[in-house]
Each structure stands twice: as C-alpha cells, then as structure tokens.
Amino acid sequence: MTDLTPREIVSELDRFIIGQKDAKRAVAVALRNRWRRKQLGDDLRDEVYPKNILMIGPTGVGKTEISRRLAKLARAPFIKVEATKFTEVGYVGRDVEQIIRDLVDTAIMQTREFMREDVKAKAHKAAEERVITAIAGTEARDSTREVFRKKLKSGELDDTVIELEVTDTSNPMGGMFDIPGQPGGAMGGMMNLGDLFGKAMGGRTVKKRLTVAESYDVLIGEEADKLLDDETVTRVALESVEQNGIVFLDEIDKVCARSDARGGDVSREGVQRDLLPLIEGTTVSTKHGPVKTDHILFIASGAFHIAKPSDLLPELQGRLPIRVNLRALSEQDFIRILTETDNALTRQYTALMGTEEVEVTFTEEGIAALAKIAAEVNQSVENIGARRLYTVMERVFEELSFTAPDRGGEAVVVDAKFVSKNLGELGGSNDLSRYVL
Numbered sequence: 001m002t003d004l005t006p007r008e009i010v011s012e013l014d015r016f017i018i019g020q021k022d023a024k025r026a027v028a029v030a031l032r033n034r035w036r037r038k039q040l041g042d043d044l045r046d047e048v049y050p051k052n053i054l055m056i057g058p059t060g061v062g063k064t065e066i067s068r069r070l071a072k073l074a075r076a077p078f079i080k081v082e083a084t085k086f087t088e089v090g091y092v093g094r095d096v097e098q099i100i101r102d103l104v105d106t107a108i109m110q111t112r113e114f115m116r117e118d119v120k121a122k123a124h125k126a127a128e129e130r131v132i133t134a135i136a137g138t139e140a141r142d143s144t145r146e147v148f149r150k151k152l153k154s155g156e157l158d159d160t161v162i163e164l165e166v167t168d169t170s171n172p173m174g175g176m177f178d179i180p181g182q183p184g185g186a187m188g189g190m191m192n193l194g195d196l197f198g199k200a201m202g203g204r205t206v207k208k209r210l211t212v213a214e215s216y217d218v219l220i221g222e223e224a225d226k227l228l229d230d231e232t233v234t235r236v237a238l239e240s241v242e243q244n245g246i247v248f249l250d251e252i253d254k255v256c257a258r259s260d261a262r263g264g265d266v267s268r269e270g271v272q273r274d275l276l277p278l279i280e281g282t283t284v285s286t287k288h289g290p291v292k293t294d295h296i297l298f299i300a301s302g303a304f305h306i307a308k309p310s311d312l313l314p315e316l317q318g319r320l321p322i323r324v325n326l327r328a329l330s331e332q333d334f335i336r337i338l339t340e341t342d343n344a345l346t347r348q349y350t351a352l353m354g355t356e357e358v359e360v361t362f363t364e365e366g367i368a369a370l371a372k373i374a375a376e377v378n379q380s381v382e383n384i385g386a387r388r389l390y391t392v393m394e395r396v397f398e399e400l401s402f403t404a405p406d407r408g409g410e411a412v413v414v415d416a417k418f419v420s421k422n423l424g425e426l427g428g429s430n431d432l433s434r435y436v437l
C-alpha cells in the first residue's frame, strides 16, 4: 500500500513510460482509491469496490508496462494473463480460478522477499556469527572471535575459503513452479525458487566451500528465512492479494464473440462468463486458504482492432467502467523512449559496453536515425510499437556486442553513420523485414 497522491504516482510512472497520460491517470486514481478505501470505517470499506480499467490500444505501447510499474510502486502482487489462453485447445475448460492461485504464489514469493529485507539486519548479525565460527572454530574464546570479527568487518578475510553447512538450494522439482504465461516467473527471475523452497523441502543441507565474501549472501538469505515463519508469510501474502492484488488480463478483445466469423464463438463467450465471477467478486479456494477477489483490481486490455468494447458481455462491460485509450507511438516518442526514461535503451547499452571498457556515446542524429528506422519498419512490416526499438538496437549493436571484449579502451560514437553502417543499406520492405526477427 502506498500513500502517494495520483499526481505523484503519475510522475513516478513518467520515469519509465513516455506519453499515455490518460492511462497513467486512470491507474493512479485506481491506486489512490485503494488508499482512500483503507481510510474508511469498517462498514463502508467493504462496500467500496474497485473501478476496474479497460485499456484500449495497439500492441507495444505501454499497457502492460504501466500496469506492472504501478504494481511495483504499490508493492502489489501482480499477474499478467492472456484471456485467449483459456480458449486454446488443451486449455478448454481450464479453470480461470487458477489466475488467482498463481497470483497467490506470486504474492508469497514477493512477501517473503519483502520480509526478508526487513529482517536483513538481524540476519546479517547471525550470518556474521556463523562465518566467525567457521573460521575460528567452535571452541574459540570470545576474545579470539572479536579479533576475527574486526578482520571480517575490514574485509581482510574476504578471500579466505571456509567450509560451511548450508541449505541445499538445488531445486529437485525442476520447473514445476513456473507460472503459466509468465516466462521466467512472475517476479522476473527476482528470486531463486530453489532458495525459496529449500526450507519447505525439509531443509536438506550440503557442505560447501566458499570464500567469506561469497558465503555472506548465502548465509544472510538462510538466516533471514529462519526468522520468517511460513505461516506469517502466507497470511500476509493472502491479505496482500485480497487488498492489493492486480490482475492484468491481456487480449480481452480476442474473447469477444463477434471478433471474427470463424467458429469458436461459444468458447470465447464462455471465457468471458468464466471471468465474470472473478471480477464481480467471488471466493477462490487455494492450497493456502480461501481468497476473496472482491477488491482485486482488474486491468483488462486489448487492441480492439476488430471487436469493440461494446462486443464484450454487458455484465463484463459494467465491471470495466473505466476506459482509456493508448495511442500508437510516433517517431518522436521513440526518440524520447530511447533517451528520457530511467531504463532507456541508450543508457543500458552504454552501461553494458562500459563493462568491457568500451565507452559508447550517442549523438542526436544517431538517436534520430534509430527512431526513424524503428518507425519505418513498424510502418512497412508490422507495428509492434516500442518493442521494435529492441530489435533495431540489437541489430545496430550486433557487431560491437560481439567484438567489445577485444576493444577495451575504445570510444564508440553512435551517430547516423554508425547506425546506417551497421544496418546496411535499406532498399525496401524486404530489407526492412529483416528487423522483424
């Protein structure tokens, strides 16, 4: 939960997303409404339901990004699901309630991570004691331990190799915990699942030889886990899902009955019917306990090129009262996306090449050329929005990325010439189509 005002939320989102003001305002209000609801008395609080949002706009213009950033800002459990997944062969009849169960799993990981941070100071101390014992031995007197403690703090012992008994973090369950539709897990690989489940798997231990410096992170993680009990983590996570959870339902336009003339209408409308109770508020049973979905925020999204929002089931339309349009991105937007955001690609490439001691700078003309080519390919091949910038940048940097380790000390200026040299001459859409890859 955050107490940021809508204006503050928008300005946080502005750090990562260019334009799309209406969508930013809508999600900012939705988040603020949660805070407002929290301030109400018990009786009224339960009556106030979230105003869910329908985002309308082409692919790659920031719909997911805005929602994901919002969730991050609010420390809210977040899950993205494609509505069409429930119409696929093999998925027919697939339980849409699984969305909530997956959200709970995400929330548990996230809660554990947050709580781990909170207990880190304590865990740090405990880890220090274990390292000292490993170096000085179990019999060491206090004075000896103090000597080692000083050395440890000064970093003098960082390279010393010690043997430690640590939790076995290899994950015998393989990818069992992968969250469908979320490559790399919903947390973007933030956590090591083996790590998370290590304890649940009966705390098997292995002896490991590590340097003191390496052992610290491992031990802090372990000590932090000891301070967290699973019951508390689960309770906090369930509460967080019910009160703060955000479900992003992509491709909602593709489950409209009238989206095209080919069959499958029934199953598509069926998906909408299945989704309805979740959005209206129901109780989903999960292996961690029941979860009420009444106050979960749903953000549905789609391009609506063929179907219209009015083709959605009327009940569903009623549950998505806030409509926002996101516009296609222009060449000018691409220039801003390349340079202005905190995570701008130009910054990323400069930093990455910096690790090889290659100093990369971009000229204005270079950036304009990158934006231009991205816009052209989008226009003539397929419009995939800002995602095009990734494919163009990767192509332009292909040669440098490969040879950078041999080029330490060099300064590389990415100007218009560099861009065209690395892209080769572009004759027509045939050439352009190479960047679809």
Ligand SMILES: Nc1ncnc2c1ncn2[C@@H]1O[C@H](COP(=O)(O)OP(=O)(O)OP(=O)(O)O)[C@@H](O)[C@H]1O
Pocket (backbone or CB within 6 Å): 016, 017, 018, 019, 020, 058, 059, 060, 061, 062, 063, 064, 065, 066, 250, 251, 301, 329, 337, 341, 385, 386, 387
């Ligand atoms: N307006 C924008 N400003 C900055 N970056 C953007 C913007 N729009 C898209 N991007 C970048 O492009 C990528 C794709 O955007 P995003 O995932 O939000 O697409 P989307 O609109 O949700 O499309 P889809 O419905 O196909 O998933 C992201 O990495 C995002 O950072």
